Amino acid sequence: MSKQPAKHFPVPTPETAPYWEACHNHQLLIQKCADCGKHQFYPRTVCSHCTGGTLEWAEASGRGEIVSYTIMHRAVSKAYAGGGVTVLALIRLEEDVQMMSNIIGCDPEQVCTGMSVEIIFEDWSDEISMPMFRPADQQ
Amino acid sequence: MLGALRGKVAIVGIGDTEVGIVPHMGATGLCVDAIRRALDDAGLAKTDLDGLVTCNSMADPYLYHAEMIAEYLQIFPRYCLGAGAGGGTSFTVLHHAASAIATGVCKTVVISMADSLRSGMTRERAMTAQSSTGHPQFESPYGPTVPALYGLIARAYMEAYGTTPEQLAAVAVNSRNHAQLNPLAQMREPITVEDVLASRMIADPLHLLDCSLVSDGGAAVVLTSAERAADMKQTPVYLLGAGEGHGHEHISQAHSLTTSAASESGKRAVEMAGLGPKDMDFAELYDCFTPVVLIELEDLGFCKKGEAGAFVEAGNLALDGSLPTNTHGGLLSHCHPGNPGSMFALTEAVQQLRHAAGDRQVKDAETALVHAQGGIMSSHCTLILGREPG
Numbered sequence: 449m450s451k452q453p454a455k456h457f458p459v460p461t462p463e464t465a466p467y468w469e470a471c472h473n474h475q476l477l478i479q480k481c482a483d484c485g486k487h488q489f490y491p492r493t494v495c496s497h498c499t500g501g502t503l504e505w506a507e508a509s510g511r512g513e514i515v516s517y518t519i520m521h522r523a524v525s526k527a528y529a530g531g532g533v534t535v536l537a538l539i540r541l542e543e544d545v546q547m548m549s550n551i552i553g554c555d556p557e558q559v560c561t562g563m564s565v566e567i568i569f570e571d572w573s574d575e576i577s578m579p580m581f582r583p584a585d586q587q
Numbered sequence: 588m589l590g591a592l593r594g595k596v597a598i599v600g601i602g603d604t605e606v607g608i609v610p611h612m613g614a615t616g617l618c619v620d621a622i623r624r625a626l627d628d629a630g631l632a633k634t635d636l637d638g639l640v641t642c643n644s645m646a647d648p649y650l651y652h653a654e655m656i657a658e659y660l661q662i663f664p665r666y667c668l669g670a671g672a673g674g675g676t677s678f679t680v681l682h683h684a685a686s687a688i689a690t691g692v693c694k695t696v697v698i699s700m701a702d703s704l705r706s707g708m709t710r711e712r713a714m715t716a717q718s719s720t721g722h723p724q725f726e727s728p729y730g731p732t733v734p735a736l737y738g739l740i741a742r743a744y745m746e747a748y749g750t751t752p753e754q755l756a757a758v759a760v761n762s763r764n765h766a767q768l769n770p771l772a773q774m775r776e777p778i779t780v781e782d783v784l785a786s787r788m789i790a791d792p793l794h795l796l797d798c799s800l801v802s803d804g805g806a807a808v809v810l811t812s813a814e815r816a817a818d819m820k821q822t823p824v825y826l827l828g829a830g831e832g833h834g835h836e837h838i839s840q841a842h843s844l845t846t847s848a849a850s851e852s853g854k855r856a857v858e859m860a861g862l863g864p865k866d867m868d869f870a871e872l873y874d875c876f877t878p879v880v881l882i883e884l885e886d887l888g889f890c891k892k893g894e895a896g897a898f899v900e901a902g903n904l905a906l907d908g909s910l911p912t913n914t915h916g917g918l919l920s921h922c923h924p925g926n927p928g929s930m931f932a933l934t935e936a937v938q939q940l941r942h943a944a945g946d947r948q949v950k951d952a953e954t955a956l957v958h959a960q961g962g963i964m965s966s967h968c969t970l971i972l973g974r975e976p977g
């Protein structure tokens with residue numbers, strides 16, 4: 449009965465462990481194919497463009513723009529209901545890969561598609577830091 | 588080879604369980620009840636079945652679900668498959684089961700799917716189970732609900748084409764109008780566009796009434812060869828076309844938020860059937876959220892890109908419109924027990940094509956297009972059904 453609702457923590461796998469280790473150090477690493485030179489996200493053991501098997505980890509700029517977003521008025525569970533509404537977004541990074549994240553650090557009503565955003569890490573535990581995004585140039 | 592399936596297989600039995608809130612039955616019981624009803628409708632005994640296809644339930648899951656249902660019912664099929672591709676599962680397995688019949692792997696297959704999302708699970712467990720469709724590492728940690736994942740699509744679509752909230756709402760109103768003519772529908776109270784817009788915002792721009800229901804229920808269909816179908820109890824409904832399209836699994840990996848793999852599944856089904864969108868007397872389109880119907884109308888060739896909002900607003904989906912759609916009330920108003928949801932679109936299409944749909948009968952319905960998708964606009968399957976084998 450006293451069980452606290454928990455957020456959904458990512459559990460790293462062999463191909464994603466370097467990504468999560470970098471996040472832990474507040475660094476965004478994504479894969480770059482040694483054969484075709486393109487980036488991909490999420491991490492894989494093969495290049496999703498050319499099926500090449502040599503993938504290098506490259507530090508991403510952490511900047512991108514909002515492709516789409518939704519303001520969630522109902523949280524998926526109590527663990528996510530704490531901070532008012534949540535902005536869920538798809539972000540296209542400068543490296544031309546797309547990822548899901550939350551937009552934080554601004555009034556949800558300010559969020560719009562095409563908005564420039566930059567990464568900011570949220571420490572969830574001793575191992576896991578989550579990449580989040582906020583409006584760019586907001587120091 | 589595309590034509591090899593056309594007219595070769597027919598739906599000869601259908602069964603819907605009670606739907607909505609059905610606390611006296613669990614998911615397994617509903618699944619078997621649907622089979623019993625479909626066999627009864629077909630005039631068949633369980634010993635006539637040599638194929639079984641099910642999808643797992645969230646409320647009462649089994650590791651090997653189809654085998655479990657076979658055991659429960661004490662049938663011993665030669666073709667036994669538990670499938671899972673979200674809301675599109677029912678149609679993709681029909682496509683596969685039809686292939687199995689056409690190639691002689693088996694003769695008579697029942698497809699049955701049920702779940703008990705309303706009575707068999709707590710609300711929080713049902714929400715968490717459904718949102719496990721998110722990628723476990725790269726989506727779910729951000730807390731998306733299913734409406735939020737579709738909210739991303741809704742926003743992108745509306746901004747791309749200038750679609751209005753009123754046009755989305757018109758989809759929900761159309762379904763509710765039809766549900767009022769369906770005594771089995773879960774939600775039959777009339778609603779207006781204003782009601783939809785005034786309903787609680789769930790995941791902006793999706794209001795509560797833009798979202799489908801959470802239900803208990805199940806349905807089954809019996810398939811057999813066209814030859815065998817000719818002598819059976821019911822007017823056979825023939826499979827004329829089937830096509831699939833699989834674009835992504837997770838929405839963050841989608842190549843487009845506004846055009847889906849329905850464009851591929853629809854093209855494949857139409858090619859097999861040798862019929863086009865204009866030949867369809869009605870449609871049953873997967874309507875887990877209102878904007879999904881608009882995207883499907885376009886990707887399936889009923890409207891040009893960006894024009895579906897105006898098409899719906901003009902009343903084309905009504906029973907007396909140019910393309911009566913979701914004639915039973917759809918997932919928005921009839922019921923939505925999760926993965927089995929599209930089964931009811933199938934049983935409804937069969938009722939319509941048998942000319943047995945009562946007050947909501949589409950006049951002289953000969954040919955229908957039914958479409959389902961699973962995941963987050965991920966896996967699509969289009970079926971074309973008709974009263975004549977082609």
Ligand SMILES: [Zn+2]
Nearest residue numbers: 481484495498
């Ligand atoms: Zn490559």
